[in-house]
Amino acid sequence: MSEPSIDWEAWTRQATEWLSDYIRVDTVNPPGNETRAVEWLGRILDAEGIPWETYTPNGDESRKTLVARLSGDGSRGKPLILLNHTDVVPFERQYWTVDPLGGEVRDGYIWGRGAQDMKGMGIMELITFLIHKREGLPLTRDLVFIAVADEEAGSEFGVEFLDRDHPELFDCEYVINEGGGGATEVLGKERNAFNIGVAEKGPLWLTLRAHGRPGHGSVPHDDNAADRLVRALQRIQDWDRPLKPSPEVLEYFRQLHDNGILDREPTPEVLAEIAEANPRMRSVQMNSISLTTLTAGVKHNVIPATAEATLDIRLIPGYDPDEFIREITEVIDDEKIEIERVFGSASPASPMDTELYGIMTREAKRLVEDAIILPGVSTGFTDSRVFRRRGITAYGFVPTLTAPEDQGRVHGNDERLSIENLRLGMQILHHTVRGICG
Numbered sequence: 477m478s479e480p481s482i483d484w485e486a487w488t489r490q491a492t493e494w495l496s497d498y499i500r501v502d503t504v505n506p507p508g509n510e511t512r513a514v515e516w517l518g519r520i521l522d523a524e525g526i527p528w529e530t531y532t533p534n535g536d537e538s539r540k541t542l543v544a545r546l547s548g549d550g551s552r553g554k555p556l557i558l559l560n561h562t563d564v565v566p567f568e569r570q571y572w573t574v575d576p577l578g579g580e581v582r583d584g585y586i587w588g589r590g591a592q593d594m595k596g597m598g599i600m601e602l603i604t605f606l607i608h609k610r611e612g613l614p615l616t617r618d619l620v621f622i623a624v625a626d627e628e629a630g631s632e633f634g635v636e637f638l639d640r641d642h643p644e645l646f647d648c649e650y651v652i653n654e655g656g657g658g659a660t661e662v663l664g665k666e667r668n669a670f671n672i673g674v675a676e677k678g679p680l681w682l683t684l685r686a687h688g689r690p691g692h693g694s695v696p697h698d699d700n701a702a703d704r705l706v707r708a709l710q711r712i713q714d715w716d717r718p719l720k721p722s723p724e725v726l727e728y729f730r731q732l733h734d735n736g737i738l739d740r741e742p743t744p745e746v747l748a749e750i751a752e753a754n755p756r757m758r759s760v761q762m763n764s765i766s767l768t769t770l771t772a773g774v775k776h777n778v779i780p781a782t783a784e785a786t787l788d789i790r791l792i793p794g795y796d797p798d799e800f801i802r803e804i805t806e807v808i809d810d811e812k813i814e815i816e817r818v819f820g821s822a823s824p825a826s827p828m829d830t831e832l833y834g835i836m837t838r839e840a841k842r843l844v845e846d847a848i849i850l851p852g853v854s855t856g857f858t859d860s861r862v863f864r865r866r867g868i869t870a871y872g873f874v875p876t877l878t879a880p881e882d883q884g885r886v887h888g889n890d891e892r893l894s895i896e897n898l899r900l901g902m903q904i905l906h907h908t909v910r911g912i913c914g
């Protein structure tokens with residue numbers, strides 16, 4: 477059946493107004509207070525006559541998650557979830573030129589914390605959801621809108637809580653979430669490119685702890701905890717780990733080559749050169765280790781009894797954390813170094829050959845003809861990991877085209893989203909949802 481024509485001008489005005497207003501809802505995490513966002517979204521859903529429910533984590537009334545559902549006939553399968561997190565990261569007010577929670581609309585942009593990460597995408601998801609209701613668009617599967625708390629601080633009060641206590645919410649075929657974004661430049665070359673996030677590196681946070689014999693600094697001995705820790709860290713730094721580009725990373729570079737962004741064939745040698753020149757491109761191809769904190773000692777002339785270091789390790793998608801811990805234990809080769817696993821999460825990649833992947837590609841190209849569509853492997857992680865580890869296909873797909881000058885603003889200063897991108901994102905997302913649910 478034919479689709480009704482949609483007044484995107486009017487929806488863009490509405491989306492701009494809503495995003496501006498939504499930014500003013502203070503959900504800085506910590507502490508979160510995501511229930512404010514739930515109430516704000518709930519008022520809009522109420523006005524549209526859409527029922528919604530909330531989920532309260534561990535009895536904390538201030539940190540609710542909202543779920544709303546439009547029922548489909550199920551003829552094409554299980555639900556599509558539009559996932560967005562309602563919390564935002566803190567800001568350093570003194571470095572901003574606008575009020576971070578002001579939602580100012582100026583120079584064609586909506587300014588404020590969360591404009592890109594990810595209240596902007598939340599509004600795009602909300603709008604396609606509302607269009608479906610208002611126009612009575614037929615659905616061949618349920619369309620579910622989930623505005624979840626606590627993504628920015630580890631998801632204990634958000635998707636991890638839902639995973640533990642409400643597994644019924646995970647009965648779905650696909651998830652569209654943050655994670656992939658588009659840009660007007662790829663590897664330094666001007667070109668519109670959308671990324672579909674298919675995989676994320678797995679965080680593995682370890683604490684190394686050395687114990688030794690304390691003593692007077694004037695009499696060095698060979699059981700100094702700080703010395704022991706330094707030796708262990710030196711071995712880790714000297715550890716030559718191979719590049720292991722995954723099929724998704726290889727496909728990314730193959731696409732870049734096919735589209736003339738990368739001049740040479742992406743052979744292992746070329747990939748190694750790229751890794752050498754670009755820290756992010758190196759990280760996506762290997763198990764990375766950043767030494768992030770070092771703590772030891774109490775006084776200039778006292779040999780410390782303990783010393784500690786924290787490592788932020790990111791494993792390539794699907795890599796077994798236990799295997800990595802075995803490897804690093806062997807490299808450290810000192811049983812007096814205790815290795816504590818503080819946090820870890822591993823999730824597989826989502827497939828690149830699904831119907832939804834094809835539809836996202838088609839719709840993005842339909843609206844931006846010259847665009848290339850790339851599979852993305854993220855060095856960071858999002859709530860998609862929880863769905864992927866359950867075997868659900870989750871894609872990062874924020875179909876906007878961000879200019880280089882707007883890229884560093886996520887978690888940074890003067891975060892903003894252009895109205896043009898809000899409009900583009902809404903349109904591509906809506907057509908994608910129609911493609912997979914219509």
Ligand SMILES: [Zn+2]
Nearest residue numbers: 593594627654
């Ligand atoms: Zn985010």
